Amino acid sequence: MKLLPDKLTRMMFGLAVLIFLVTPLVLDDDFWMTVLANAGAFAVASIGLSILTGFTGQVSLGHAALLTIGGYTVGYFGADHGWPMWAWMLAAILIGALVGVAIGPFALRLKGNYLVVVTLALVFITGYVVENWTSVTGGFDGKSVNSASLAIGPVDFGELHIFGRDFSREQGIFYLCWIMVALTALVGRNIIRTRPGRAMRAVRDRDVAAEVIGVSNARYKIAAFAISSAMAGLGGALYAISLRFISPSNPAAELFLSIRFVAIIIVGGLGTIYGAVIGALLLGPLPELVQEFAGLFDFTIPIVDRPLVGDSPADNGIFSAASFSEILFGVLLVVFLIFAPEGIAGMIRRLRRRLAGRSNVDPDNVSDN
Amino acid sequence: MEKFFQLFVAAIALGGIYALIALGFVVVYKATGTFNFAQGGFVLLGAYLVYQFGDDWSLPFFVALILAMVVMAGVAAGIERVVIRPMINGPPFTIVLITLGVLLIIEQAVRTLWSEPAYVLTTPWGNGVTEVAGVSIRHVDMWTVGFATLVLGGFFAIFRFTTIGIAMRATAFDQEAAAAQGIKVGRSFSISWAIAGAVAVVAGAMLTSRTGSVLTPGLSFIALRAFPAMIIGGLDSPGGAVAGGVVIGVVEVMALGYLDFDWIGSGFEVVLAYVLMIIVLLWRPNGLFGTRAVQRV
Numbered sequence: 001m002k003l004l005p006d007k008l009t010r011m012m013f014g015l016a017v018l019i020f021l022v023t024p025l026v027l028d029d030d031f032w033m034t035v036l037a038n039a040g041a042f043a044v045a046s047i048g049l050s051i052l053t054g055f056t057g058q059v060s061l062g063h064a065a066l067l068t069i070g071g072y073t074v075g076y077f078g079a080d081h082g083w084p085m086w087a088w089m090l091a092a093i094l095i096g097a098l099v100g101v102a103i104g105p106f107a108l109r110l111k112g113n114y115l116v117v118v119t120l121a122l123v124f125i126t127g128y129v130v131e132n133w134t135s136v137t138g139g140f141d142g143k144s145v146n147s148a149s150l151a152i153g154p155v156d157f158g159e160l161h162i163f164g165r166d167f168s169r170e171q172g173i174f175y176l177c178w179i180m181v182a183l184t185a186l187v188g189r190n191i192i193r194t195r196p197g198r199a200m201r202a203v204r205d206r207d208v209a210a211e212v213i214g215v216s217n218a219r220y221k222i223a224a225f226a227i228s229s230a231m232a233g234l235g236g237a238l239y240a241i242s243l244r245f246i247s248p249s250n251p252a253a254e255l256f257l258s259i260r261f262v263a264i265i266i267v268g269g270l271g272t273i274y275g276a277v278i279g280a281l282l283l284g285p286l287p288e289l290v291q292e293f294a295g296l297f298d299f300t301i302p303i304v305d306r307p308l309v310g311d312s313p314a315d316n317g318i319f320s321a322a323s324f325s326e327i328l329f330g331v332l333l334v335v336f337l338i339f340a341p342e343g344i345a346g347m348i349r350r351l352r353r354r355l356a357g358r359s360n361v362d363p364d365n366v367s368d369n
Numbered sequence: 370m371e372k373f374f375q376l377f378v379a380a381i382a383l384g385g386i387y388a389l390i391a392l393g394f395v396v397v398y399k400a401t402g403t404f405n406f407a408q409g410g411f412v413l414l415g416a417y418l419v420y421q422f423g424d425d426w427s428l429p430f431f432v433a434l435i436l437a438m439v440v441m442a443g444v445a446a447g448i449e450r451v452v453i454r455p456m457i458n459g460p461p462f463t464i465v466l467i468t469l470g471v472l473l474i475i476e477q478a479v480r481t482l483w484s485e486p487a488y489v490l491t492t493p494w495g496n497g498v499t500e501v502a503g504v505s506i507r508h509v510d511m512w513t514v515g516f517a518t519l520v521l522g523g524f525f526a527i528f529r530f531t532t533i534g535i536a537m538r539a540t541a542f543d544q545e546a547a548a549a550q551g552i553k554v555g556r557s558f559s560i561s562w563a564i565a566g567a568v569a570v571v572a573g574a575m576l577t578s579r580t581g582s583v584l585t586p587g588l589s590f591i592a593l594r595a596f597p598a599m600i601i602g603g604l605d606s607p608g609g610a611v612a613g614g615v616v617i618g619v620v621e622v623m624a625l626g627y628l629d630f631d632w633i634g635s636g637f638e639v640v641l642a643y644v645l646m647i648i649v650l651l652w653r654p655n656g657l658f659g660t661r662a663v664q665r666v
Contacts, residue, residue, distance in 0.1 A: 059462055106647075109654050113404040113604060116465065117596050118650065121643040132634030251639075252590035259469050266466065323477045330473030337463050337470070338456060 003189060008352070020178050024171040033170035034242055035285040040177030041238035042264065043280035047181075047188045048231025050265045050276040055192060056224035057204030058107050059115065062122030064257035066096055066229045069126060070236025071145070071246040076136050078148030078237075085152050089237065096233020097226045104222030123254045130248040142247025145240045150176065177238050181277060184231055188273045191227070200224055256326070263333045269345020278344050283329070290325040374504045376626045382510035382579065384618025385517030389572035390592050391599035391610035392524065393565035399541040399605045400561035403453060406468040409592030410475030411566050415441045416573030417479055420490050420584055430493050434574060438567040445566025446559040454558065472589070480586050488584040490577045513575040520571050521611055524564065528607065537561060541605070594621075594639055597646035603659025612658065617642045 004010045024033060049063050070092040078088035099122075106118050130137045137143060150158040150172065157176040160167035167175075191197050202210035203220050211217050240246045249257075260283065268279020340347065390412060397405045418440055423433030448471060456464050497508035528534040539547040540557040548554050569592075576591055577584050598617040602609025624638040649657060 059465075106650075110650060111654070113398075113465070114600060114650060114654065114656075116404070117600050118647060120593070120596065121647055124640055124643050128634070128636050128640040131636060250587075250590070251593065252587065255590075255593065256473070259473070262466060262469075323480055326473050327477040330470040330477070333473075334452065334467050334470035337467050338452075341459075341463060 003186075003193070024167065024174055030168055030170040033168070033174045035288050037170065037174040037177045037242045038239060038288075039281050039284035040174070040181045041235045041242060042261070042284035043181045043235075043277045044177070044184045044238060045232040045235030046261055046264045046268070046276035046280045047184050047273055048228035048235070049261050050268075050270070050273060051188055051191065051200070051231075052224050052228035053262070054265060054270040054272070054276075055197060055204060056200040056221065057207075058221060058224060059112075059262075060119040060225075060228075061116055061255065061258045061262070062103070062119035062126075063228075063232055063261045064254040065123045065126035066099060066232035067236030067239060067257070068130060068246075068248075068254065069099060070096055070233035071240035072130065072137050072143070073233065074148055074237040074240050075138075075143040075145045075246050078241075079143065079145045082147070082149065085149050085157075088148060089234065092233040092237035093230045094233075096236075097230035099233075100226035100229025101222060103229070104225035105218075107221040107225065108218055120255070123251050123258065127248060127251050127254060137248070140248060142245055144245055146244045148241060150241065173238075173242050177242065180234065180238060184234065185273050185277065188231075192273060196220070196223070259333070260329060263329055263336075265343075266341070267332060267336050267343050269343030269348075270341075272345040275343055275345030282344075283332070286328065287322065287325040290328065291322075371504060372626060374502075376622050378506045378510045378514070380619040380622035381615065382513035382517075382575075382618070383622055384615035385513050385521075386572050386576050386579075386614075387595045387598045387618045388611040388614025389517055389520060389568045390595035391602060391614045392521065392607055393568045393572070394595075394599045395602070395604060395607050395610040396524075396561045396568075397565045399607065400537055401449075401453070401457065401558050403457075403468065404465045404604070405562075405565065406465065407448065407471040407475060408565060408569060409589040410472045410479075411441060411445055411569035412573040412576070412592045413479055413586065413589040414444070414475055414573075415566070415570030416490070416577045416584055416588055417483055417488075419570060419574045420483075420488050424488070424491055430491070434570065437574075438570045441566035441570045442563035443566075445569075446563040449559055449562035453562075454555065457558075476586060476589055486585065490574070490582045490584050492574075492578045492582060494578075495582075507579070509575070509579045513579065516571055516575060520568055524568070525607070533560060594642060597642040600646050600656055601649045603653075603656025605660055606656070606658035609656055609658030613656070617645075620645060 004013055023036070027033065045063065045067055049060065052058050052060055073092040073095050074088045077083045077091045078085070083091070103119065103122060107115055110118060131139055133139075150156055157172035158169050160172040160175070192200075199210070199215045199220050202213075202215045203217055203224075207217050264279035264283045265276050266279070267283055268277070269275025336343065342349070390408065393408045393411065394405060397403055397408070415437055418437035419430075419433050421433075422428050422436050423430050426433075428436065452467060452471060453464060456467060492509070492512075494508035494512055498505050499508065499511075500506075528538065536547070536552045537557045537560060539550065539552055540554050544554055547557075572592075573588060576588065595614065595617070598613035599610050600613070601616060602611070602613030621638040621642055624641050628637065653659075
């Protein structure tokens with residue numbers, strides 16, 4: 001299957017590239033740049049989870065832990081030891097992959113719910129290691145990532161200088177994150193549309209039958225974990241770079257973050273690469289968006305006489321901004337699962353099929369991209 | 370040796386609490402095949418309900434407890450009917466995620482309805498301690514063991530000896546056959562969720578009481594620590610849940626008590642529980658007492 005199979009896809013891709021290039025020039029606000037950069041970091045990790053869960057059918061609640069690992073990798077190698085960007089990026093990817101290879105074999109032995117809880121174990125174990133391996137992680141205090149190098153060759157993303165125009169650190173990181181999104185999506189798409197991708201789908205749909213016809217479950221399940229963990233590690237490193245800081249969070253918060261990623265790929269559309277990116281764009285910045293626009297929800301509920309969402313505790317809102325975004329996640333997740341389990345990508349797919357009708361787009365070739 | 374006895378009652382008590390939480394999971398799983406993440410939310414909401422009835426509305430503690438159990442059973446059954454039942458024929462993955470969504474919603478609802486960061490849950494036994502043969506035993510631990518035994522015993526009695534219990538076991542064993550026999554499958558589902566809600570209340574109340582009677586929203590996270598219990602026991606074995614709960618409780622308390630080397634750091638006992646779970650799973654992929662899955666190819 002071709003990388004960009006039809007005209008519409010090519011057009012959408014071109015449009016996306018254009019938007020990406022132009023955004024920092026048009027949107028001169030560092031806050032939103034950071035929000036979008038974070039969405040990009042999440043997108044990288046989400047593509048990984050999409051490959052693992054959407055294409056290979058292995059559910060994982062441990063994804064957040066892998067991001068944490070990636071974040072600490074850049075903190076330790078990038079900030080503490082001053083490694084160049086390509087080096088710490090490679091480290092984040094490799095360490096992520098190694099962890100993935102460690103978890104992979106569990107997927108061979110365990111099915112369904114048992115596997116889910118084991119991935120949860122990863123969250124607890126990572127949390128414990130992070131809090132106690134203070135020489136590497138700085139324990140409870142966390143670690144500053146600010147000094148990590150963002151330079152590759154002549155280009156320093158921290159201090160971009162193109163055509164005589166200075167870019168702020170936030171804008172530079174935005175570009176960096178989304179370039180990585182593009183690369184990750186490219187890798188993901190190439191895996192998916194070729195032989196390994198078909199093998200993974202076979203494992204997802206009928207793993208025993210796949211084994212029988214010669215698709216090695218061991219190889220592809222472990223590979224899926226390795227690849228998704230590597231992407232998560234990279235995403236985590238980018239996220240840490242954007243935040244300039246990494247610190248441990250309690251397992252409950254990590255679980256929530258893992259759930260966020262699951263929500264992202266479900267809302268975006270399970271079984272597609274671009275779905276993960278769309279999901280990340282929509283749901284990634286959701287907590288920040290809610291915080292920003294808490295004012296919108298400031299209308300007072302008549303009976304209770306309190307605003308729906310309070311900007312600060314003094315507002316006495318029914319929900320706090322953080323609370324509201326968590327509920328929103330929960331509600332979105334439930335609503336999408338019940339009414340639109342195929343996600344946004346699924347809706348787009350159905351739309352295209354309906355539009356295909358008489359045109360020369362082959363509906364069967366559009367599926368499962 | 371003294372230390373062992375000192376820790377023993379506390380270990381059994383924590384084990385009882387985990388057993389209750391794990392039982393809630395297992396009852397739902399056995400009856401409906403659903404892995405219910407919202408159980409942690411039930412524990413949380415249950416504890417807050419006990420506070421509400423007992424402290425805020427000044428009802429006697431045991432009345433508050435029973436009332437909270439009844440209310441929670443209703444809430445749980447309601448959630449089952451409204452959110453879970455429509456999806457029962459979908460992929461299991463979907464339902465698990467829905468329960469996750471429900472967990473988030475319950476957590477936030479609790480934070481909203483009870484907006485103080487922490488509350489004090491008053492109990493009849495407070496912080497009482499008794500000395501027996503040089504070993505001090507906390508009253509809360511004794512009451513926990515008592516309650517846990519009572520509730521677990523009651524549950525097994527119902528499961529084994531009543532018509533409803535037989536109906537639930539039949540539904541868990543083979544839904545279609547049970548329906549063919551005239552058993553109302555939907556009612557079995559609702560009852561299993563109601564039971565899960567009710568036992569969660571006891572677990573939540575006792576859990577709060579044993580950690581200083583301070584009630585915070587972080588309680589639902591503690592339910593996560595019960596996961597290894599039900600996995601070790603086997604997801605579809607109520608007896609296994611109890612056994613697993615006790616094992617994990619004992620492991621946690623003993624680890625906390627005996628393994629206090631410098632390099633171990635904090636939070637080790639929780640990790641240990643999960644590591645133990647992984648080891649057991651590698652040996653028995655369906656838990657110690659779970660039915661070995663027969664895969665139809």
